[in-house]
Amino acid sequence: MELHKYKAHELKAMIKNKEVKVEEVTKAFIRNISKIDEKIGAYLHVSEEEALNSSKALDEKITKGEILEGLGGVPVAVKDNISVKGMQNTCGSKILQGYISPYDATVTKKIKENNGIILGKLNMDEFAMGSSNENSAFKKTVNPWNEMYVPGGSSGASAASVAAFEAPLSLGTETGGSVRQPASFCSVVGLKPTYGRISRYGVVAFGSTLDQVGVIGRDVEDCALLAQNISGIDNKDYTTVNIPVQAYKNNLVKDIKGKKIGIPVEYFGEGLNDNVRKTIDKAIKVLRENGAEVKECSLPLTQYALAAYYIISSAEASSNLGRFDGVKYGYRSKDTEDVVDLYFKSRSEGFGKEVKRRIMLGTYVLSAGYYDAYYKKSLKVRNLIIQDFQKVLNDFDAILSPTSPTPAFKFGEKTKDILSMYLSDIYTVPVNIAGLPAISVPCGFVNNLPVGLQFIGNYFSEATLFNLAYSYESSTDWHKFTAQII
Ligand code: GLN
Numbered sequence: 465m466e467l468h469k470y471k472a473h474e475l476k477a478m479i480k481n482k483e484v485k486v487e488e489v490t491k492a493f494i495r496n497i498s499k500i501d502e503k504i505g506a507y508l509h510v511s512e513e514e515a516l517n518s519s520k521a522l523d524e525k526i527t528k529g530e531i532l533e534g535l536g537g538v539p540v541a542v543k544d545n546i547s548v549k550g551m552q553n554t555c556g557s558k559i560l561q562g563y564i565s566p567y568d569a570t571v572t573k574k575i576k577e578n579n580g581i582i583l584g585k586l587n588m589d590e591f592a593m594g595s596s597n598e599n600s601a602f603k604k605t606v607n608p609w610n611e612m613y614v615p616g617g618s619s620g621a622s623a624a625s626v627a628a629f630e631a632p633l634s635l636g637t638e639t640g641g642s643v644r645q646p647a648s649f650c651s652v653v654g655l656k657p658t659y660g661r662i663s664r665y666g667v668v669a670f671g672s673t674l675d676q677v678g679v680i681g682r683d684v685e686d687c688a689l690l691a692q693n694i695s696g697i698d699n700k701d702y703t704t705v706n707i708p709v710q711a712y713k714n715n716l717v718k719d720i721k722g723k724k725i726g727i728p729v730e731y732f733g734e735g736l737n738d739n740v741r742k743t744i745d746k747a748i749k750v751l752r753e754n755g756a757e758v759k760e761c762s763l764p765l766t767q768y769a770l771a772a773y774y775i776i777s778s779a780e781a782s783s784n785l786g787r788f789d790g791v792k793y794g795y796r797s798k799d800t801e802d803v804v805d806l807y808f809k810s811r812s813e814g815f816g817k818e819v820k821r822r823i824m825l826g827t828y829v830l831s832a833g834y835y836d837a838y839y840k841k842s843l844k845v846r847n848l849i850i851q852d853f854q855k856v857l858n859d860f861d862a863i864l865s866p867t868s869p870t871p872a873f874k875f876g877e878k879t880k881d882i883l884s885m886y887l888s889d890i891y892t893v894p895v896n897i898a899g900l901p902a903i904s905v906p907c908g909f910v911n912n913l914p915v916g917l918q919f920i921g922n923y924f925s926e927a928t929l930f931n932l933a934y935s936y937e938s939s940t941d942w943h944k945f946t947a948q949i950i
Contacts, residue, residue, distance in 0.1 A: 569666025648916020
């Protein structure tokens with residue numbers, strides 16, 4: 465088998481056993497990127513030289529007798545809103561074109577310290593706003609299972625690159641489902657951790673009370689490996705907490721006897737594709753066979769989650785994006801008359817349509833006349849949604865649902881009807897609103913397009929989620945299928 469087809473934990477073991485060199489592994493991925501990325505469109509920047517230099521440095525450590533702990537010499541691709549020193553960080557936006565990060569995000573630093581190799585920067589919906597990657601200012605990323613279909617978003621390229629063997633692992637970010645939904649569309653595993661589990665220092669903010677870095681791998685073990693290497697408290701991000709990070713990867717067992725799983729009736733109503741529902745029903749059977757107790761539960765406020773999410777996230781985005789003014793970073797409009805004109809033109813020319821829509825919506829809901837009616841009310845709804853989840857999670861170890869109501873959709877299918885695009889996040893956004901962790905794991909295909917199964921857990925229950933996902937994965941073969949167009 466070619467090197468780039470191996471999973472991260474397999475590559476780590478091969479490097480440790482001196483069957484391959486780190487440099488050979490990195491070269492295999494770079495070779496595959498140059499072969500197929502023209503078709504997939506996942507990378508905005510490939511850091512070939514830096515990656516090869518770091519690989520050689522790690523190989524030297526091995527020659528000196530050192531064992532590479534942590535990521536063990538395995539490469540990771542990074543979404544283009546996470547700072548990597550010396551590399552571009554465009555956030556998929558024209559307004560950040562030409563900007564080079566002067567420092568590493570904490571997650572980047574941890575990857576480097578834990579013997580990982582950064583392969584490059586990945587395409588995304590502009591400022592992580594979108595569900596299809598169609599909002600990137602730069603290029604189109606296709607779904608490796610069928611190039612007519614979107615890879616999901618906003619971390620669409622993070623999922624596509626792993627599905628297409630252009631990286632064994634990748635980092636994405638989540639504000640409302642941006643790791644889990646593309647993971648589900650591309651048949652890879654994606655985790656959105658608890659709010660506060662992974663540092664966001666050096667990650668460009670979208671909705672600060674919702675944002676988290678997420679991880680993607682080809683199987684649960686790979687995803688667990690990356691998560692445990694980048695999690696933990698960080699004194700540069702005061703939302704992170706001092707709860708020890710478990711060795712997620714070492715606690716994966718098939719037997720889940722006695723685990724209680726809730727099925728929220730509200731997630732199985734109108735809008736759910738019939739074949740996706742059937743796929744989930746089959747998955748429930750597998751989990752029962754593995755010992756889980758699966759029962760219905762109720763999350764009655766689900767219907768308000770999407771509205772609350774778009775108000776809160778847009779309000780926060782309108783404030784966070786205020787810093788892009790044409791002065792401090794990236795793009796600056798030419799021929800401007802004065803400073804106000806410079807702000808105005810730089811932002812008008814630099815931001816895309818969806819970002820402008822969110823800024824306008826956010827500014828509106830925060831304005832004096834509408835603050836109480838929209839923003840404040842949404843915060844109240846948010847509290848009720850948190851309570852909804854807590855009631856259920858007092859009785860269950862996890863909640864199970866589809867990750868998305870449908871498989872991937874075609875390019876252009878939802879760009880005219882923005883609300884239908886927003887609806888594709890209906891099962892993921894409540895989790896971000898509540899700050900809970902959740903994982904998406906491949907659970908089958910509908911019309912040859914992947915479907916994802918989601919487990920939602922209580923705060924800091926990542927280990928339980930990895931284990932439930934692993935139990936399911938080890939009883940099925942979905943993770944062994946290979947995307948068609950590569
Ligand atoms: N699709 C959602 C949005 O457009 C979620 C994005 C995200 O999680 N970054 O806001």
